[in-house]
Amino acid sequence: MPDTPPSEMSFEQAMKELEQVVGRLERGDVALEESIALYARGAELKKRCETKLKEAEEKVAAITLDGDGQPTGTRPVEDL
Template sequence: MTDTSTPETPVEELSFEQAMRALETVVDQLERGDVALDASIALYDRGAKLKKRCEDELKRAEEKVAAITLDAKGTPTGTAPLDAG
């Protein structure tokens, strides 16, 4: 899959994978320290939004996985919390 996201792409429109790649880019730029203060603040803000997006997507995925339980034959039977068992 080709990544068509840009730094201007709204965070809420990014897939989990796109958000992770964008977050890695932000962290790399901030760690290099060669970004002006105003740009650093904007990068930090975008990074915080990207982090939240990733956390939200992971939580959504965990909830989907938690909703699937299997019986002894391996057939999905319904829902159960993640930490039950």
């Protein structure tokens, strides 16, 4: 497993590693201690993915549309 902290990963990087972690755990061919470490890493990666998705949702929600439905810019999320 890479040693990159999840907080420094893009959504795609975190998701790819999370899929690898889940695959290894599902196979069941790792020792108990390694399984625990993998589970902990998976939880961190899941949290990172959720954070990045929430950020993306907020950006999309902040896009304002004009009368014709065309994007006119963004506004702060606090204004929503």
